[in-house]
Amino acid sequence: MATKAKPSEAKVPVLKGKEAEDKVLEYMKKMNRPFGAVDVSANLKGSVPKAAAQKILVSLSERGELVQKTCGKTTFFVANQANLEDMPTEKLAALESEYKKMDENNKQLVVETKMFSTEVNRLRSTPTDKELASEIVKVADAIEKAQAHLEPLRAGTRLVSAEETAQLDSEWTRWRNEWTRRRKIFLTFWSLVTDTLTPQQATELGGDLGIEHDTAEHGVLEKGALCSTGSVLGKRRR
Incomplete structure (x- = not known):
């Protein structure tokens, strides 16, 4: 009997033709990192099969959209940097400012995290009300025994004849x-x-x-x- 596929295991529709090519090109430009056909197919969840991904990558490199590199027996592709949009100075400045703000915020969060961790460790090492009550009973019992032992000495009674x-x-x-x-x-x-x-x-x-x-x-x-x-x-x- 065939097992029903779980919802999370639903197959991704396979793309073909221009739609598959656009998907691969969009992914390569977005990631802007070198990938082989196997990586592209896996990262796209199989929507573009490995064989089709290899053909598309080669075709895009021949058209100048991608650059093909060979390292030993491995061939990989990367987006043609010359075709990428230049980053305006204003946008770079805005991103730099945003990065600095986020970095300062992260530093503050690290300080707060350490402070909270210290407080948590302190609380964990602090005895509970139940434990304190038990310790108080033990100490009171020890005091009572010590007092009983001291009474004869205070009264001047000789403990050894x-x-x-x-x-x-x-x-x-x-x-x-x-x-x-x-x-x-x-x-x-x-x-x-x-x-x-x-x-x-x-x-x-x-x-x-x-x-x-x-x-x-x-x-x-x-x-x-x-x-x-x-x-x-x-x-x-x-």
Whole structure:
């Protein structure tokens, strides 16, 4: 079953004879650009078939209406510039003035477009009323929790009991002593192992064995008030 042609696909009437020739000449003068027969036929929506367009173009060039040029194997035609109407000075001045006005108008439109684009981006990044309401609820909840946390401090309540402080002091002393003891044992052992090695060889051996020495943070901690003699967590010596 044949498919019905859509309205937009309706065929363009094919022109013939003088009507086709006038159509081609009118198009070539209007565009004032080089075209081949294929381009002319396609641009005229097939109203002048390719074969007919080629014959018409050749005929018009022989009559001096068009100029025929050959580039390699391609032949194209262009309107004879000598036959085109000269542009009066007044008309040229009017067109130049119109061009300048349109150019200024375009520049103004570009500025306005950028301004509106900036405003649109700002509006898009601005939270909506619903989003603001949600954020306000979150902030109010955070404030309420912070206030509840501050209340005992404002009332002078001790958050850590004396027993808990003593326990922390005991744990700190125990594990610091253990750290110091183990470090002393390691340094003694390491000194014996690397006694015959150069510092570079000792460093390479430590890297191969995956030995991690105390970092700069450990040194700062060891020299700080927390590790000073007689210092405890609950009562540091000043």
